[in-house]
Amino acid sequence: MAFSDSTTRRSVLKAGAAFGGLLIVSCSAESDVSDGKRLLSPKELQKRYDVNAYIRLTKKGRAYFFLPGTEMGQGISTSLAMILAEELDYPMDAVSMEQAPSNIEVYGMQSTGGSMSIRSNFDKLREVAAAARAMLVAEAAERWGDHPAACRTEAGAVYSADGRKRFAFGDLVENASGRQPPEKPQLKRKSDYKVIGVPQSRIDAKERISGKAIYGIDVSLPGMKYAALAFPPHIGGSVKSYDDKPARALAGVVDVIGLPEAVAVIADDTWTAMQARDALLVEWTEPDNKALNLKTIYDDLEAGLNEPGSVAVATEGHEASMQKAADKFAAVYRQPFLAHAALEPMNCIAHVQEKACEIWSGTQVVGDAQLATAEMLGLPAEAVTIHNYPMGGGFGRRLEIDGILTATAIARQVPYPVKMTWSRQDDIHRDYFRPAYADRIEAALNEDGRPVAWTHRIAGSSILARLMGPEFKGVDFDAVECAVEPLYKLDDHRVEFRRVETGSVRTSWWRGVGPLRSTFVLESFIDELAYKAGVDPLTYRRELLSDPRMIALLDRVAEMAGWGEPLEKGRGRGIALQHAFGSYGAMIMDVSLSEDAGLSVNKIFCAVDCGLIINPRGVEAQVQGGALFGLSAALGEGVDIEQAEIVQGNYDTYNVLRMPEAPEVSVSTIEGDEAPGGLGELGTTLSAPALVNAIYAASSLRLRKLPVREALAGLRARGE
Amino acid sequence: MMSKMDLNIDGETVTVDCNPDMPLLWVLRDRLGKVGTRFGCGAGLCGACTVHFDGQAVRSCQLPVGSVGDARIVTVEHLENSEIGRALQEAWLEEDVVQCGYCQSGQLMSASSLLASTPSPDDQVIDAAMAGNLCRCATYVRIRAAIRSAARKLGGE
Numbered sequence: 114m115a116f117s118d119s120t121t122r123r124s125v126l127k128a129g130a131a132f133g134g135l136l137i138v139s140c141s142a143e144s145d146v147s148d149g150k151r152l153l154s155p156k157e158l159q160k161r162y163d164v165n166a167y168i169r170l171t172k173k174g175r176a177y178f179f180l181p182g183t184e185m186g187q188g189i190s191t192s193l194a195m196i197l198a199e200e201l202d203y204p205m206d207a208v209s210m211e212q213a214p215s216n217i218e219v220y221g222m223q224s225t226g227g228s229m230s231i232r233s234n235f236d237k238l239r240e241v242a243a244a245a246r247a248m249l250v251a252e253a254a255e256r257w258g259d260h261p262a263a264c265r266t267e268a269g270a271v272y273s274a275d276g277r278k279r280f281a282f283g284d285l286v287e288n289a290s291g292r293q294p295p296e297k298p299q300l301k302r303k304s305d306y307k308v309i310g311v312p313q314s315r316i317d318a319k320e321r322i323s324g325k326a327i328y329g330i331d332v333s334l335p336g337m338k339y340a341a342l343a344f345p346p347h348i349g350g351s352v353k354s355y356d357d358k359p360a361r362a363l364a365g366v367v368d369v370i371g372l373p374e375a376v377a378v379i380a381d382d383t384w385t386a387m388q389a390r391d392a393l394l395v396e397w398t399e400p401d402n403k404a405l406n407l408k409t410i411y412d413d414l415e416a417g418l419n420e421p422g423s424v425a426v427a428t429e430g431h432e433a434s435m436q437k438a439a440d441k442f443a444a445v446y447r448q449p450f451l452a453h454a455a456l457e458p459m460n461c462i463a464h465v466q467e468k469a470c471e472i473w474s475g476t477q478v479v480g481d482a483q484l485a486t487a488e489m490l491g492l493p494a495e496a497v498t499i500h501n502y503p504m505g506g507g508f509g510r511r512l513e514i515d516g517i518l519t520a521t522a523i524a525r526q527v528p529y530p531v532k533m534t535w536s537r538q539d540d541i542h543r544d545y546f547r548p549a550y551a552d553r554i555e556a557a558l559n560e561d562g563r564p565v566a567w568t569h570r571i572a573g574s575s576i577l578a579r580l581m582g583p584e585f586k587g588v589d590f591d592a593v594e595c596a597v598e599p600l601y602k603l604d605d606h607r608v609e610f611r612r613v614e615t616g617s618v619r620t621s622w623w624r625g626v627g628p629l630r631s632t633f634v635l636e637s638f639i640d641e642l643a644y645k646a647g648v649d650p651l652t653y654r655r656e657l658l659s660d661p662r663m664i665a666l667l668d669r670v671a672e673m674a675g676w677g678e679p680l681e682k683g684r685g686r687g688i689a690l691q692h693a694f695g696s697y698g699a700m701i702m703d704v705s706l707s708e709d710a711g712l713s714v715n716k717i718f719c720a721v722d723c724g725l726i727i728n729p730r731g732v733e734a735q736v737q738g739g740a741l742f743g744l745s746a747a748l749g750e751g752v753d754i755e756q757a758e759i760v761q762g763n764y765d766t767y768n769v770l771r772m773p774e775a776p777e778v779s780v781s782t783i784e785g786d787e788a789p790g791g792l793g794e795l796g797t798t799l800s801a802p803a804l805v806n807a808i809y810a811a812s813s814l815r816l817r818k819l820p821v822r823e824a825l826a827g828l829r830a831r832g833e
Numbered sequence: 834m835m836s837k838m839d840l841n842i843d844g845e846t847v848t849v850d851c852n853p854d855m856p857l858l859w860v861l862r863d864r865l866g867k868v869g870t871r872f873g874c875g876a877g878l879c880g881a882c883t884v885h886f887d888g889q890a891v892r893s894c895q896l897p898v899g900s901v902g903d904a905r906i907v908t909v910e911h912l913e914n915s916e917i918g919r920a921l922q923e924a925w926l927e928e929d930v931v932q933c934g935y936c937q938s939g940q941l942m943s944a945s946s947l948l949a950s951t952p953s954p955d956d957q958v959i960d961a962a963m964a965g966n967l968c969r970c971a972t973y974v975r976i977r978a979a980i981r982s983a984a985r986k987l988g989g990e
Contacts, residue, residue, distance in 0.1 A: 186933025186970045314929045321934030322925045322941060324869015324909035331868035339863065364834050364852070382863035383872075384855045456873045456881055456935045456969045505871070505935025506969045537874040730929050734975070738932055741971030764878040764967060773960040775973035 167241050168197065170249075170290075174269055174283035176203045178238075179213035182225035183477055184317065185507035186738075187793045188731040189230040191316045193238060195727055199308040200242035200301060202266040203282070210316065215479045215499035222480030223501075226512050226622065228694040228791025231727060235789055243298035245289075252289035253280045303725070303786065310784075312730040317503075329475040329502040330460040330534065337462065338367050340523055340533040341386035342375045343393050344543055347400035347757040349617030352376060354396045360389040369393070370526050377523045383534050400757040405616045407549075407754045411447060414551035414613050417572030418445065422609030423587030426597045431605040434566035438557030444641055446554075446634045447818040448801075449751035451547035451623050454767055457505025458540040459516040462532045463524035465490060470497045470521065471530075475504035477511040485514055486521050508742075509622035513545050538762040545621030546752055548574035550592070552634040562646025563657065566605035569596055571630075574620040575612045587612070594627035595693055599635060601657035618754065624742060625797040628693035633747075633819070636689040636802030641815065650688055650806065651676055662722050663692060665783055666699040670720040673781055674701040683707045684715070687806025689799040696723035696790030700740065702803035703776075706811045712825060714744065714804070717778040719796060724787030732792055737778040739796025745770030747801035751820045768822075840901055842867070843911035853899025858882045860898045861908060869910045869938050873967070880966030883939035884908050890946035892965075909938035917945045920987050924979035932970035940966050944980050953984055 169177040178197050184190045190210040198208045213220055246266055253271035254261040263274035271280045303309075320326040345351060355376050357369035365385040370377040376395055380386035435441075462473040470490055476482050479499050487497045504511055520533040535543065550573035556564040575589040588610045596608050623629070643653035651671055658664050667690060671677075674686060684705045691698045703715040717740050726732055749768030753760035761767040778796075805816045808825075816824045837850045842865065849864050861867040861884075870893055873881030877892040884893045885907040912918035921944050931937055940963070947954060947962040954962065959980050968976065 186931075188932070314926060315931055318926055318929065318931040318934070321931045321937055322922045323913060324867075324938045326934055327868070328871075328935060330872065331862075333866060333868070382851075382855070382859055384859035384863070385852070387875075454969060456871070456879060456933075456967060458872065504933060505873075506933045508969070534872070537876065537879075734929060734932065734972075737974055738971045741973065742969075745971060763876050764874050765876070769967055769969060770971055770973075771965075771967060772963045772973045772977065775971065775977075778974055 167238070168201075168245055170245065170282060170286045172283045172286055174207060174281055176201055176208045177211050178208065180210050181213045181220035181223045181479075182230055183475065183479075183501060183504065183507070185225070185475070185477070185504040185511070187230065187735060188315055188728070189225075191313060192231055192727045192731055193234060194316055195308050195313055196235060196238050197242050199306055200239045201246050203269045205308060205313065205316070207269055208316075212501050215483050215497075215501065217480045217483060217494060222478070224480065224512075225477045225507070226509065227626070228793045228795070231789050232695055232791055239300050240298060243300050244294040247295045247298050248289045248292045249282050249285045251292055252285045256280070309725070309727050310729065313728050314730060326503060328457055328505050329462070329473060330457055330505070332462055332473045332500075332502065332532070334462065334464070334473070334530045337530045337532055338379045338381065338527070339383045339386045340377045340379045340520070340531050341383065341390040342377050342519070342533065342535065342539060343390050343395050344375050344539055345397045347397065347403070348405065348754070348759065349757070350374075350397045350400055352395060353398050356394040359392040359394060363389045363392060368527055370523050372519070372522050375519065377533070379523070379527065379531060383532075387536065400617075402616055403757050405754060405757040410549060410615045410618070410754065411551070413615065414447070414549060414572045415445065417611040417613040418551055418553045418570050420611055422570050422572070422611030425588045425590070425593040425608040425610055427607040428605040431566055431568070431607045434605040435555075435557045435568060438565065439560045440558040440562070441555060442558060442642060442645060443553060443555035444638055444817060446552045446637060448550045448630060448633060449819055450549045450618065450620075450754075451746055451750050452541050452544045452752050452761065452767055453506070453508045453510035453623060454541065454764070454769055455504070455506030455508055455510055458537055459510075459535040459543070460533060461517050461520035462530055463517070463520040464530035465521060465525040468492065468496060471500065472498065472517055472521070473500040473502065474517055474520070475502045475507070475511060476514065476517060477507050477509075478514060482514045482517045485518060489518060489521055490525060508624040509626070510544065512622050515543070515545075537764070541752075541761055541763070541767055542759045545619040547623030547629075548576065548620040549615065550630055554634065554638050556638070556642060558642070562642065562648070564601065564603055564642060566603055568607045569634075570609045570611060571596065572611040572613045573630075574614050574618070575610070576621055578612060579620070591627040592630055595631035595635065595691065600660065600663060600690055600692060601639060601654070602659050616757070624739070625794045628691060628794065629743070629798045632689060632691045632693075632798040633801040636691070637805055637817065640687065640802070640806040640809065644809065649677075654688065654690065660692065662697050662783075662785070663690060663699070666690070666697050666720045666722055669781055669783060670699040670701050670718050673720065673779060674703065674718040676701065683811055685807045685810025685812065687803045687808070687810055689802035689806065691795065691798050693798065694791035694794055695788070696721060696792060696795050698736075698795045698799050700796075700799035700803040702800070702807045704804065704807040704811055706808060712808070712821070714774070714776045716776050717744070717800070717803070719778060719799065720781045720783065721792070721795060722783040722785060723790035723792050723795070724785045725789045726782060726784050727789055729782065732782055733780045735792040736780045736796040739792070739794060740778050740800050741770055741775055743797035743800030744804065747804045747819055747821055748774065749820050749822050751823060836899070838898060838901070839903075840898070840906065841903060842906045843908055844914070849898065851898065854897050856894050857884065857896045857898050857901060857906070858893040861893065867908055867910055870908050871935055871938055873936070878967075879936070880939040880943060881936050883942040883966065885942060885946060888946065888949060890943045909942055912941055912945060915945065917948045917983070917987060920983040921945055921948070921979065924983035924986070928975045928979040928982065930972050930975040930979050932972055936966060936968045940968065940976055944976070944983075947980070948984055948987065952987060954980070956981075
């Protein structure tokens, strides 16, 4: 894949099929991306990647795996280490993960997103590990005069055919590494797995409970200075002029650097830089549209629903099916802008020298960051080194590289390394939000109140349009994901995407992306249809499902929750189902709603089928956390815009879930033989629809707008 | 503006020369290299910067270093030196609490202050004591379980 400009070089999430294979894959080099899904042979692997770039086996008997992507809490370092330990036959405690250096030629774009880490690495890592094991066995067999197939491996050692002789891997490494890798290494059978599928605790937890973990924001370099930034108060604003005298007057201030969209103050420490930032006198340009506010944005989105969109899918008989309906039902749903609000605010250290640049930061897109930084500085890519660090949460925010480029723009003007740290307010105000959306679905129903067809129009900002530029053809394939393939049997359906950009509000990926958007709408709507037909929402769904994996999960979650048990007044349960990221999920949420006590979520039940399970503990953790992350957004998150300003600036106004609101989350898995599916986003996508459906069950209030607390307050204010 | 101060941090006396208005958080992080105490919000809203001030959990981003005086400051980096701290860290590992881990320094400091004053907290007490500590990965279910488990092991029943 040749990269010609900054738009097409962006790694576009999960849009591979649409763009001829521009996939996010952590272990990929461009050469194999263009081959589509075909795996490289070990020989090719060695030629193009250098097997040693992924795995290092030491003479002391340790195995290191170099993680090309990023650990941001999703547990991939543990799961990938398990895959390595399994296929190499190493004990888990002999396997370590190291962050791979930035190197596009060796590791590809090194991107992490779209719940792809396991999916894109599973086969490749196993092949590399199996090749390494075969080389170790071949070396031992030759020394013994045995046939390699007669030898076996266990816990970091090779045993001879008669079982009497043994070489630890460490003793073989040096000679084995010079051997020819096998053309087709033998992968283990699932029935022989000893590590995969066995619950494993996080291998990187210890340093995270003792304060020893170093995130990007914690890095310190000799001679480093600290920068804070004054950003424009308005969306889309820029610097007109500034007076830095009051800032420079503060002790410890080193430099003031003007950028087009910000003014940076550099000082001896972060706090002094922030104090001096507040002392700057900056005149900002007037915003393009000073009247920009959330209400008019919502009006624009809903108006977009009345305009034809680009057709994502339309079955042939759709129009006829809609026309001959016995009955019709339509509903409009609305979802707000969401901030990532990761706890580690945006930060980056940059050191720009004449012919080189070094970056220390946590990023989900190492390759993008390297190329864009090089382009900005007019340097070749190999002159830029990205030192990638674990992130204090990513959730999609660090798929954008604006933080790294801003730090580089500052650092290129000074000789020393600069650590740029954003305040929490900067982090929220300068976020790329999950787009706000409006959806309208109209269903054609038969005499029994079952849908035979529907028309679904989606209006919202298109992230892909921004990233693809002129290649964008009207349908945002991410936004319409799940909507184009409803879980339920329909004779016909039509899905349209209407792009409605919302002023200069920046939008981007947010945990759950398109499936998050679609699942809220689809699962709310099917629930509405069930109640309208007077049928139990579980029974109604089950009748309309066709995928046996989905049906099995629905049955499982119903059993977990005791669906159908009588509940006291004011209590209700709601269902949500989903198939995305290569996995299936089913959730039942149990809520209570009363005038005195308000809304409380009592319990969440979640059943998942992600095919082959690598780490059951990791699966449970991701689904629990993901479900509560989704609940957080559904209950209280939303970004307001008034007079072209972002209203929220910190956690007092941007309502992230806290412990007293967090219910227990019970997780059950159905394991299959299918390739492992993604899990980082699955739970997140189910919570909003399960919540509004539960609220309806408890109260007969149908909430079609998120967040729920705001919607409930709106109903109360109107006396409903 | 600048002033020399002797501070008692993690069992050692350290001298810093800085503006007494500087919050303890930034003294720890930028002056003393004790970066285990995290910056999250700068407004006492997220709890990532929680340290112990004579045993009390406080938000170090809200505590001017000039007001610390001779109080004993303990950060997460010293937590393993107390029985409660060790029990909590073990429970954190057993329950596999950590996801991104960024907030966990503050979570552990709040939890250890809680168990020091309330050896056997029920879930409501735990929730109330931990309400000021945000976890964006939402590991709350496991944090709660780990606190319960550590309390049991410490014999607080």
